[in-house]
Amino acid sequence: MTVDRVRARQEAEQQAPPRRHRAWYGAAVLLALVWLLGAGPLGMFMGKLTEVQTNDQSAFLPIGAESTQVQEARRAFEDSGAVPAFVVYSADQPLDGQRLAEIAQDARKIGGEPWVQGEVAGPIPGSEDRSVAQLIVPISDQAEADVAVENLRALLQDSAAQGTTVQVAGPAALGADLGAAFGGIDGTLLFVALGAVLIILIAVYRSPLLPFVVIVAAMLALVLAAFVVYLMADAGWIELNGQSQGILFILVVGACTDYALLLVARYREALYERERPVEAIRVAVRGTVEPIVASGGTVILGVLCLLASDLASNRGLGPVAALGIGAALVSALTFLPAVLLLLGRAAFWPVRPRFGAQEGDADSTAAVVGRHRLWGRIAGSVDRRPRAYWMITVVVLAAAAAFVPQFKAEGTSQLDVFRTEVESVAGQRTLERGFGAGSSATPATILASAGRAEQVKAAAEGVPGVTEVTQADKVVDGRVLLHATLAEPAESTAAVEITRDLRAAVHAVPGADALVGGTAAVNLDTLDTSARDLRVVIPLVLLVVLLVLIVLLRSLVAPLLLVATTVLSFASALGVGALVFDHLLGLPGADPGVPLFAFVFLVALGIDYNIFLMTRAREETIGHGPREGTLRALTLTGGVITSAGVVLAATFAALAVLPLLFLLQLAFLVAFGVLLDALVVRSLLVPALSLDLGRRMWWPSRLSR
Secondary structure, three states: OOHHHHHHHHHHHHOOOHHHHHHHHHHHHHHHHHHHHHHHHHHHHHHHHHHHEOOOHHHHOEOOOHHHHHHHHHHHHOOOOOEEEEEEEEOOOOOOHHHHHHHHHHHHHHHOOOOEOOOOEEEEEOOOOOOEEEEEEEEOOOOOHHHHHHHHHHHHHHOOOOOOEEEEEOHHHHHHHHHHHHOOHHHHHHHHHHHHHHHHHHHHHOOOOHHHHHHHHHHHHHHHHHHHHHHHHHOOOOOEOHHHHHHHHHHHHHHHHHHHHHHHHHHHHHHHHOOOHHHHHHHHHHHHHHHHHHHHHHHHHHHHHHHHOOEHHHHHHHHHHHHHHHHHHHHHHHHHHHHHHHHHHHHHOOOOOOOOOOOOOOOOHHHHHHHOHHHHHHHHHHHHOHHHHHHHHHHHHHHHHOOHHHOOOOOOOHHHOEOOOOHHHHHHHHHHHHHOOOOOOOOEEEEEEHHHHHHHHHHHHOOOOEEEEEEOOOOEOOEEEEEEEEOOOOOOHHHHHHHHHHHHHHHOOOOOOOEEEOHHHHHHHHHHHHHHHHHHHHHHHHHHHHHHHHHHHOOOHHHHHHHHHHHHHHHHHHHHHHHHHHHHOOOOOOOOOHHHHHHHHHHHHHHHHHHHHHHHHHHHHHHHOHHHHHHHHHHHHHHHHHHHHHHHHHHHHHHHHOOEHHHHHHHHHHHHHHHHHHHHHHHHHHHHHHHHHHHHHHOOOHHHO
16 A cells, blocks of 8 residues: 555544544443453353363373273273272381281271272282381262362371371372362462563553553453353363363463554554544554454464364363464454553553654654664664575574474373372372382283183283283173283383283284273373374464465465474474473473474464564565565564563463473473564564565565566
């Protein structure tokens, strides 16, 4: 659009009748009230999300995998669905008869509780260390396991076995401690994330009012998302776990704030050129709706690609995250413009943008650079040596990406899931000290045809690493269960390889239809499924993002380059993550789902900044040509995109406050990758490539000619 046409539109808007303006203000008041009175009371559903969470093992199992089939079939062989809790006693010296008698008193007291199903076994003295003993408490499947564990721990504070250390471990306790870790989502995580965002916004806007307007918009988006997610999870349409809820909170706050930064920056810019706020907000919305919708749509489509995953936790996150981004879009494009219009220039107090404050030709490139000195200098430097900038940047990013093969995502032991010491983990270590490293490991479970049970047992016994195979007496639908004890702990890498060999051996028995499950089998299936998901989901995400960019930018060259730079940025973040996790923090490994989650969020979110930059570049190129268009886009969007990157990095970094290894690693990878995208890829690499290619960047559109 030419400068003369822009000025003509401005004059027409300034001559618009006041009645029309009053209608806009009335609509803004109505819209703000609908949000505050309608969405505000929905905040109660944020606290109720824990009621529709599923945090047991089934929420994270590979869908349709062999281990999952065995776990489902085992229910028919079990007389009860009780979940065991191990009460572990330890002392400085061997436990004598008197101490064991006192522990037996605890067993009788525990056995009288309504949440206990069946007999409490024990006391059982340690086979390796006589200073350790245990009780096995079957927690009823009709009781809430986390509540039962909490009651059990409270009961044992008055243990009859004085002078001993008492810890509750086992599957029931581990699940309860995991639920407690996710319990920090509603309070700690949200407080840290909002606090970080508020501090950044105050520094960016230097205003006491505007940051709170943005925070309110983000919170309204969050309560709307929580309400919809609660209804859909309660109806069984989607699956929610604590991990997904934490990511939902962070994603909504970060995305809504990013969209707000872009809209507010354009509004401030328009207030210098328009006398009336109603004209300025119309210009701001008109100029940002396309990149914001394109950005949100890209993220929604990207996370929905997780539906192609075969891991239940991955598949469940897709629609949850998509609903969150949708709520952020609606809030940023409805509530926020309405409030900004009502506040007018007062929103920016004490530094209010004054109409006509820009002297000279405010639309000239020189004037634009003069008003944004830092980014004007960066743009000028890139303009002088574009090829040197993009070549050096690519070399540095590729050097970081070279460490990707060192990233260990082969799973971790359940004892390494927590980053802080919790009672279930400490009790498990005490149990292993008293009974041996393999004492509490679950054996591999083999489901086979009853008529071929002996052949399957013989095949399993011949596998190196299998120490014993026993057969259950019960037969269900012509099938039996066999239990294979492994020489290695079930969570270890060695046990995974033994299970792989075990499967090969029993699958070879004709007519047995044998399936192998158990802890090591779950780990094996998770690894194999994660590898499959990387091969399927990553190309799908890249294809979706590429198609969105082609439609948005009306070009082929620019979208291909943008996708390539984003992938390079992700690989660099993963390479740096490998160095930090392995050598700096000394972490025991990573969940197999970490690389996929990091990729989906980094590509879907990282491409946002390129969308913000390149949509503005295209707009400026139409009126000023490719070179000046790129320089103006970099200068005008530099501050807002950098602020958006810092905000999103800070919100994802807040995930690290939850004491879980998976979330710590995801927080680092996404936060570091977003900063890399905002500060390096979008600020240096993409503008340098655009300047070096010139009009060819927009091929085959008319801008390329």
